Amino acid sequence: MDAELRVDGLGPSKAVLVVEGPDDKRVFARHVADPAQILPAGGRRILLSAHESANDTQRQKIIFVTDCDYEVRRGSLRGAPDLVITTFTDMESDLLALGLVESVVLELVPRALESRAACNQISTRIRTRAEQLALPLGRLRMAAQPLGIPLNLDDIKLSRYWDPKTGSVNLTRLVDAMHSKVSSIIDFNGWRKLIADAPEDIGMCHGKDLVRALAFLLKSEYRVDGASVELVARIIRASLAGHHLESWEVIRRIKMWQEMNRRYVLTA
Numbered sequence: 001m002d003a004e005l006r007v008d009g010l011g012p013s014k015a016v017l018v019v020e021g022p023d024d025k026r027v028f029a030r031h032v033a034d035p036a037q038i039l040p041a042g043g044r045r046i047l048l049s050a051h052e053s054a055n056d057t058q059r060q061k062i063i064f065v066t067d068c069d070y071e072v073r074r075g076s077l078r079g080a081p082d083l084v085i086t087t088f089t090d091m092e093s094d095l096l097a098l099g100l101v102e103s104v105v106l107e108l109v110p111r112a113l114e115s116r117a118a119c120n121q122i123s124t125r126i127r128t129r130a131e132q133l134a135l136p137l138g139r140l141r142m143a144a145q146p147l148g149i150p151l152n153l154d155d156i157k158l159s160r161y162w163d164p165k166t167g168s169v170n171l172t173r174l175v176d177a178m179h180s181k182v183s184s185i186i187d188f189n190g191w192r193k194l195i196a197d198a199p200e201d202i203g204m205c206h207g208k209d210l211v212r213a214l215a216f217l218l219k220s221e222y223r224v225d226g227a228s229v230e231l232v233a234r235i236i237r238a239s240l241a242g243h244h245l246e247s248w249e250v251i252r253r254i255k256m257w258q259e260m261n262r263r264y265v266l267t268a
Helices: 002-010 022-029 044-053 091-097 101-108 116-147 171-182 188-197 207-222 229-238 242-246 249-261
Strands: 016-019 038-040 062-066 083-085
Touching: 002 016, 002 038, 002 062, 016 022, 016 044, 022 038, 022 091, 022 229, 044 062, 062 249, 083 249, 091 207, 091 229, 101 116, 101 207, 101 229, 116 171, 116 188, 116 207, 171 188, 207 229
Parallel strands: 016 038, 016 062, 062 083
Antiparallel strands: none
Protein backbone atom coordinates (compact mmCIF):
# COMPACT_ATOMS: atom_id res chain seq x y z
CA MET A 1 0.00 0.00 0.00
CA ASP A 2 2.85 2.38 0.83
CA ALA A 3 4.50 1.67 -2.52
CA GLU A 4 1.23 2.11 -4.43
CA LEU A 5 0.47 5.44 -2.79
CA ARG A 6 3.98 6.59 -3.54
CA VAL A 7 3.96 5.54 -7.19
CA ASP A 8 0.58 7.15 -7.82
CA GLY A 9 1.96 10.43 -6.52
CA LEU A 10 4.99 10.29 -8.83
CA GLY A 11 3.08 10.33 -12.11
CA PRO A 12 2.08 7.86 -14.83
CA SER A 13 5.58 7.24 -16.19
CA LYS A 14 7.31 6.54 -12.88
CA ALA A 15 7.69 3.27 -10.98
CA VAL A 16 8.68 2.35 -7.45
CA LEU A 17 11.58 0.02 -6.69
CA VAL A 18 11.18 -1.95 -3.45
CA VAL A 19 14.46 -3.13 -1.89
CA GLU A 20 15.29 -4.93 1.32
CA GLY A 21 16.92 -2.15 3.34
CA PRO A 22 18.58 1.29 3.47
CA ASP A 23 21.97 0.09 2.17
CA ASP A 24 20.24 -1.34 -0.91
CA LYS A 25 18.58 2.03 -1.43
CA ARG A 26 22.02 3.67 -1.31
CA VAL A 27 23.17 1.35 -4.12
CA PHE A 28 20.47 2.61 -6.48
CA ALA A 29 19.94 6.18 -5.21
CA ARG A 30 22.34 7.87 -7.65
CA HIS A 31 20.96 5.95 -10.61
CA VAL A 32 17.25 6.76 -10.37
CA ALA A 33 15.34 9.86 -11.37
CA ASP A 34 14.14 10.49 -7.82
CA PRO A 35 15.30 8.71 -4.62
CA ALA A 36 11.65 8.76 -3.53
CA GLN A 37 11.14 5.98 -6.09
CA ILE A 38 13.14 3.57 -3.89
CA LEU A 39 11.31 2.07 -0.93
CA PRO A 40 13.17 -0.07 1.65
CA ALA A 41 10.85 -2.83 2.83
CA GLY A 42 12.53 -3.36 6.18
CA GLY A 43 13.76 -6.85 5.47
CA ARG A 44 13.65 -9.71 3.00
CA ARG A 45 10.67 -11.46 4.54
CA ILE A 46 8.53 -8.33 4.38
CA LEU A 47 9.60 -7.68 0.78
CA LEU A 48 8.67 -11.19 -0.37
CA SER A 49 5.38 -11.01 1.50
CA ALA A 50 4.56 -7.70 -0.17
CA HIS A 51 5.43 -9.12 -3.58
CA GLU A 52 3.24 -12.15 -3.00
CA SER A 53 0.33 -9.91 -1.95
CA ALA A 54 0.62 -7.52 -4.92
CA ASN A 55 -2.12 -7.72 -7.55
CA ASP A 56 -1.58 -7.56 -11.31
CA THR A 57 -2.14 -3.80 -11.46
CA GLN A 58 0.38 -3.14 -8.70
CA ARG A 59 2.95 -5.40 -10.39
CA GLN A 60 2.86 -3.11 -13.41
CA LYS A 61 3.91 -0.13 -11.27
CA ILE A 62 6.11 -1.66 -8.57
CA ILE A 63 9.24 -3.78 -9.02
CA PHE A 64 11.00 -5.71 -6.25
CA VAL A 65 14.71 -6.55 -5.87
CA THR A 66 15.84 -9.12 -3.32
CA ASP A 67 18.93 -11.12 -2.37
CA CYS A 68 19.33 -14.68 -3.57
CA ASP A 69 20.62 -15.68 -0.11
CA TYR A 70 21.04 -19.39 -1.04
CA GLU A 71 17.29 -19.81 -1.56
CA VAL A 72 17.62 -20.17 -5.34
CA ARG A 73 20.13 -22.98 -4.82
CA ARG A 74 17.67 -24.68 -2.49
CA GLY A 75 14.87 -24.30 -5.03
CA SER A 76 12.72 -22.30 -2.61
CA LEU A 77 12.86 -18.97 -4.47
CA ARG A 78 12.18 -18.12 -8.08
CA GLY A 79 12.25 -14.80 -9.84
CA ALA A 80 9.43 -13.15 -11.77
CA PRO A 81 9.25 -10.22 -14.19
CA ASP A 82 8.60 -7.93 -11.21
CA LEU A 83 10.82 -9.84 -8.73
CA VAL A 84 14.51 -9.46 -9.53
CA ILE A 85 16.93 -11.67 -7.61
CA THR A 86 20.64 -10.93 -7.27
CA THR A 87 22.93 -13.07 -9.41
CA PHE A 88 25.10 -14.06 -6.47
CA THR A 89 24.26 -14.40 -2.79
CA ASP A 90 23.40 -10.77 -2.09
CA MET A 91 23.75 -7.20 -3.29
CA GLU A 92 27.33 -6.76 -2.08
CA SER A 93 28.57 -9.94 -3.75
CA ASP A 94 26.97 -8.80 -7.01
CA LEU A 95 28.72 -5.43 -6.80
CA LEU A 96 32.10 -6.97 -6.09
CA ALA A 97 31.67 -9.30 -9.06
CA LEU A 98 31.45 -6.18 -11.24
CA GLY A 99 35.09 -5.36 -10.43
CA LEU A 100 34.63 -2.80 -7.67
CA VAL A 101 37.46 -4.23 -5.57
CA GLU A 102 39.78 -2.12 -7.72
CA SER A 103 38.02 1.05 -6.56
CA VAL A 104 38.62 0.09 -2.94
CA VAL A 105 42.28 -0.65 -3.60
CA LEU A 106 42.86 2.62 -5.46
CA GLU A 107 41.25 4.56 -2.64
CA LEU A 108 42.99 2.89 0.29
CA VAL A 109 46.28 1.28 -0.82
CA PRO A 110 48.94 3.91 -1.72
CA ARG A 111 51.07 1.40 -3.64
CA ALA A 112 48.18 0.79 -6.04
CA LEU A 113 48.67 4.31 -7.39
CA GLU A 114 52.16 3.53 -8.69
CA SER A 115 50.98 1.92 -11.93
CA ARG A 116 48.11 0.11 -13.58
CA ALA A 117 50.04 -3.15 -13.21
CA ALA A 118 50.49 -2.59 -9.47
CA CYS A 119 46.80 -1.82 -9.04
CA ASN A 120 45.76 -4.92 -10.97
CA GLN A 121 48.15 -7.13 -9.03
CA ILE A 122 46.96 -5.91 -5.64
CA SER A 123 43.29 -6.01 -6.64
CA THR A 124 43.54 -9.56 -7.93
CA ARG A 125 45.42 -10.79 -4.90
CA ILE A 126 43.16 -9.22 -2.31
CA ARG A 127 40.01 -10.28 -4.17
CA THR A 128 41.23 -13.89 -4.38
CA ARG A 129 42.19 -14.00 -0.71
CA ALA A 130 38.92 -12.36 0.34
CA GLU A 131 37.04 -15.10 -1.53
CA GLN A 132 39.17 -17.79 0.11
CA LEU A 133 38.28 -16.30 3.49
CA ALA A 134 34.59 -15.75 2.77
CA LEU A 135 33.81 -19.07 1.07
CA PRO A 136 33.91 -21.25 4.23
CA LEU A 137 31.73 -18.68 6.01
CA GLY A 138 29.22 -18.86 3.17
CA ARG A 139 29.08 -22.63 3.45
CA LEU A 140 28.42 -22.28 7.17
CA ARG A 141 25.63 -19.78 6.49
CA MET A 142 23.93 -22.08 4.01
CA ALA A 143 24.24 -25.09 6.31
CA ALA A 144 22.74 -23.20 9.26
CA GLN A 145 19.93 -21.55 7.29
CA PRO A 146 17.38 -24.39 7.51
CA LEU A 147 18.14 -24.81 11.21
CA GLY A 148 16.73 -21.36 11.91
CA ILE A 149 19.55 -20.36 14.26
CA PRO A 150 21.68 -17.31 13.39
CA LEU A 151 25.41 -17.97 13.61
CA ASN A 152 26.29 -14.27 14.06
CA LEU A 153 29.42 -14.70 11.97
CA ASP A 154 30.08 -10.96 12.14
CA ASP A 155 31.22 -11.53 15.72
CA ILE A 156 33.95 -14.09 15.05
CA LYS A 157 37.60 -13.08 14.93
CA LEU A 158 38.80 -13.89 11.43
CA SER A 159 42.44 -13.96 12.54
CA ARG A 160 41.76 -17.08 14.64
CA TYR A 161 40.96 -19.14 11.57
CA TRP A 162 42.92 -17.45 8.76
CA ASP A 163 46.41 -18.60 7.81
CA PRO A 164 48.06 -15.73 5.89
CA LYS A 165 50.92 -17.94 4.72
CA THR A 166 48.71 -20.40 2.89
CA GLY A 167 45.83 -18.03 2.19
CA SER A 168 43.33 -20.48 3.64
CA VAL A 169 40.88 -20.92 6.49
CA ASN A 170 41.17 -23.68 9.08
CA LEU A 171 37.73 -25.05 8.23
CA THR A 172 37.81 -27.91 10.75
CA ARG A 173 38.48 -25.52 13.60
CA LEU A 174 35.82 -23.10 12.37
CA VAL A 175 33.17 -25.80 11.96
CA ASP A 176 33.93 -27.18 15.42
CA ALA A 177 33.68 -23.71 16.99
CA MET A 178 30.37 -22.90 15.31
CA HIS A 179 28.74 -26.15 16.38
CA SER A 180 28.24 -24.73 19.87
CA LYS A 181 25.68 -22.33 18.40
CA VAL A 182 23.54 -25.08 16.86
CA SER A 183 24.25 -27.97 19.23
CA SER A 184 20.77 -27.76 20.76
CA ILE A 185 19.17 -29.06 17.55
CA ILE A 186 21.87 -30.99 15.69
CA ASP A 187 24.70 -33.26 16.82
CA PHE A 188 28.31 -32.77 15.86
CA ASN A 189 28.36 -35.36 13.07
CA GLY A 190 25.15 -34.01 11.59
CA TRP A 191 26.56 -30.50 11.62
CA ARG A 192 29.76 -31.61 9.93
CA LYS A 193 27.73 -33.39 7.24
CA LEU A 194 25.71 -30.23 6.52
CA ILE A 195 28.94 -28.33 5.95
CA ALA A 196 30.43 -31.08 3.82
CA ASP A 197 27.29 -31.13 1.64
CA ALA A 198 27.34 -27.37 1.07
CA PRO A 199 28.65 -26.30 -2.39
CA GLU A 200 32.25 -25.16 -2.63
CA ASP A 201 32.11 -22.71 -5.54
CA ILE A 202 32.99 -19.02 -5.19
CA GLY A 203 29.34 -18.11 -5.74
CA MET A 204 28.73 -19.27 -2.17
CA CYS A 205 30.52 -16.21 -0.80
CA HIS A 206 28.20 -13.88 1.09
CA GLY A 207 28.74 -10.22 0.27
CA LYS A 208 28.92 -9.14 3.89
CA ASP A 209 31.63 -11.73 4.50
CA LEU A 210 33.52 -10.53 1.42
CA VAL A 211 33.39 -6.91 2.56
CA ARG A 212 34.51 -7.87 6.05
CA ALA A 213 37.30 -10.01 4.58
CA LEU A 214 38.47 -7.09 2.43
CA ALA A 215 38.59 -4.80 5.46
CA PHE A 216 40.46 -7.45 7.46
CA LEU A 217 43.02 -8.04 4.69
CA LEU A 218 43.54 -4.33 4.07
CA LYS A 219 44.44 -3.93 7.74
CA SER A 220 46.46 -7.10 8.26
CA GLU A 221 48.32 -7.31 4.94
CA TYR A 222 48.40 -3.74 3.62
CA ARG A 223 48.53 -1.78 6.90
CA VAL A 224 45.46 0.31 6.08
CA ASP A 225 44.47 1.05 9.67
CA GLY A 226 41.31 2.98 8.80
CA ALA A 227 39.82 0.24 6.60
CA SER A 228 36.58 -0.37 8.47
CA VAL A 229 33.83 -2.59 7.10
CA GLU A 230 31.55 0.41 6.71
CA LEU A 231 34.17 2.43 4.84
CA VAL A 232 34.84 -0.39 2.40
CA ALA A 233 31.10 -0.83 1.82
CA ARG A 234 30.63 2.91 1.21
CA ILE A 235 33.48 3.00 -1.33
CA ILE A 236 31.97 0.05 -3.19
CA ARG A 237 28.53 1.66 -3.39
CA ALA A 238 29.89 5.08 -4.33
CA SER A 239 32.09 3.61 -7.09
CA LEU A 240 29.20 2.02 -8.94
CA ALA A 241 29.20 3.77 -12.32
CA GLY A 242 27.39 3.55 -15.63
CA HIS A 243 29.74 0.99 -17.17
CA HIS A 244 29.21 -1.27 -14.16
CA LEU A 245 25.45 -0.99 -14.49
CA GLU A 246 25.62 -2.07 -18.12
CA SER A 247 27.06 -5.45 -17.17
CA TRP A 248 24.91 -6.06 -14.08
CA GLU A 249 22.18 -8.65 -14.61
CA VAL A 250 19.96 -6.98 -11.99
CA ILE A 251 19.90 -3.78 -14.03
CA ARG A 252 19.19 -5.70 -17.23
CA ARG A 253 16.17 -7.31 -15.59
CA ILE A 254 14.90 -3.98 -14.27
CA LYS A 255 15.19 -2.47 -17.74
CA MET A 256 13.24 -5.37 -19.22
CA TRP A 257 10.44 -4.75 -16.73
CA GLN A 258 10.52 -1.01 -17.47
CA GLU A 259 10.08 -1.58 -21.20
CA MET A 260 7.31 -4.07 -20.62
CA ASN A 261 5.29 -1.72 -18.40
CA ARG A 262 6.36 1.70 -19.74
CA ARG A 263 7.18 2.86 -16.24
CA TYR A 264 10.69 3.86 -15.26
CA VAL A 265 12.94 3.90 -12.23
CA LEU A 266 16.43 4.16 -13.72
CA THR A 267 17.71 7.37 -15.26
CA ALA A 268 19.21 5.52 -18.24
